[in-house]
Amino acid sequence: MAVPFITEVKRTHTCGQLTKSNIGEEVVLFGWVQNRRDHGGAVFIDLRDRDGLTQVVFEPDIAKEAHELAGQLRLEYCIGIKGRVASRGTQVNPKLKTGEIEIKATDLSIFNRSEPTPFLIEDDIETGEDKRLAHRYLDLRRRPLQQSLMTRSKMNAITRSYLVDKGFLELETPFMGKYTPGGARNFLVPSRLNPGRFYALAESPQLYKQLFMVAGFDRYFQIVKCFRDEDLRLDRQPEFTQIDIEMSFVTQDDVFTVVEGLIKRVWEEVLGVEVPVPFPRMNYDESMAKYGNDKPDLRFGLEHILLTDVVRQFGESGGVPMMWEAVQAGGIVKAMVIPAEKALSRAESDKLEDFAKQAGAKGLARAKVGEGGDWTQSPLSKTINPELRQAINQACGAKPGDLLLFQFGKESLVHTVMANLRVHVAKKLGYIPEYGSGGVWKFLWVVNPPLFEFDEETNTWAAAHHAFTRPHDEDVPHLLSDPGRVKCYRYDVVLNGFEIGGGSIRLHDPKVQAEVFKALGIVDEDARAKFGFLLDALKFGAPPHGGIALGMDRLAMLLTSAESLRDVIPFPKTKTGTDMMTGAPGDVDDRQLREIHVRPAPLPQK
């Protein structure tokens, strides 16, 4: 007598569809038991699928058999029901889309029972992430994650449709390629057929997409996995997805237009949010000076103030030996103002110092500005020259009650500490939420960065992006004489403090390319060994070209206000690159290793 669910009786609706307008209809729903409320005489079930929740009620006078079976139902049982849609009358549940109706069930089939789950399937879960990752298939039943992945799916669809409409071709590139030094550390794949040799998993399709341009494909894109064997962060995974784009015959602005259009459409269709285009642009130098990094969060102020020149001007007479020494040693001095109306307690500002130290600072000098511009609560106040104090107050635009935070020393460290501090303070003061956008979307292009950066370890100039980025024409004469001043056509697109993409216009002129290599100290043979195939390709009428790669995972994370990349990746890895569910990376046996000609080195003794 059992109803032949699935084979003959098909699902008529999902659990998020039914409304008042369906009252009276006979329906069939499949799903999981989200909750049960057994009153003996009547059993209420919240039935869940990825579309929503629907209340099902089993009553003995409607269906005796189904009611008896319903008494056995437990959380996460997978079931099918048949019944009639009924009004809930006055007992509406406003929290549910389907809250005005319920299903008076006539038939029930338990497709599969469930053991008690290791954690409850709830929206607001408190279970530790490691335990959820170990049972990811259960974690993925939760609505927030279901919605994240549905959003991702939508982004994929929009991306393909937008770019294909614009004349882009979706072309694939190999994951297994040749190892090239520099850049991110590669995962290596041993070759069974070529003893002792290795493939490298692609850290990006960079070189291949340039070859597509040489081949004349003009406009390429790919939604592609990339692999990097670097330390993980909440916004970094060892394998991640990029929307990879490359175009021929374009300027930087042409690339921007394509990306802005894509993002505009994604935000519009996913969130219903209108994103103004074009995005504002900021020079790299300005970003470093005001925000301490190249991915500023523009949802709030708290800009840094550079005081290096002021301190230098006063020299020793400034009365703050630590700052003066830092400047003399080639370092910088920066300040940030916490406005009086957001006054922090002494204990809170002490905590800021702990935070700064954690970010690598030696300490955090502070000063509270008094009525007359004097400083209190500060060791600096005793020795500082009042004129320097006045000059600093003026540079900072400080008013009574403001708290000044100082950081001085090596430029890179000062920037790092101050950049972290800025975001930390903004969260503390409530300018931005701990996670998520808070409904504010500040897009930005950071442009015109230096082509090279100085590597203090090796005392040489290194490519800041990669060796194929096109320098500004007017800087080309300085490539060898003054590499530090050469700016280039590289760009990052930034959203709320996250770098969501980056790219460049590529070098296609072999002559300039040779000079860049020279500046980098790469001799011809090295260049040939590393990038020979690309250099060869550029000789055969390579078109001017450029492109960008957008971080799909980060975009999804920001779009869904997720706390972590892990929330928008179906099966992510932990901080140490392990998979809590499968146990990867795992051991392999000796025979497998012999076959691929690999012998593990002994583990270092501890």
Next chain:
RNA sequence: GGGGAGUUAGUUCAGUUGGUCAGAACGCCGGCCUGUCACGCCGGAGGCCACGGGUUCAAGUCCCGUACUCCUCGCCA
């Protein structure tokens, strides 16, 4: 590689100066209940206190080490 935080029932946590400290809530099991939607009521089971050493008359608690997880700096052209 450096710094920090954490690990006690299935889950989230409490556990004081080392001495009835093996506890709560949710979940689970049994019973009752026809309008619940965080249903309610009664009863019950469940823990090598991450692991390994040490200190002590006595360790969940103090010390050392290991593992795992998270955050962060370095790193991520």
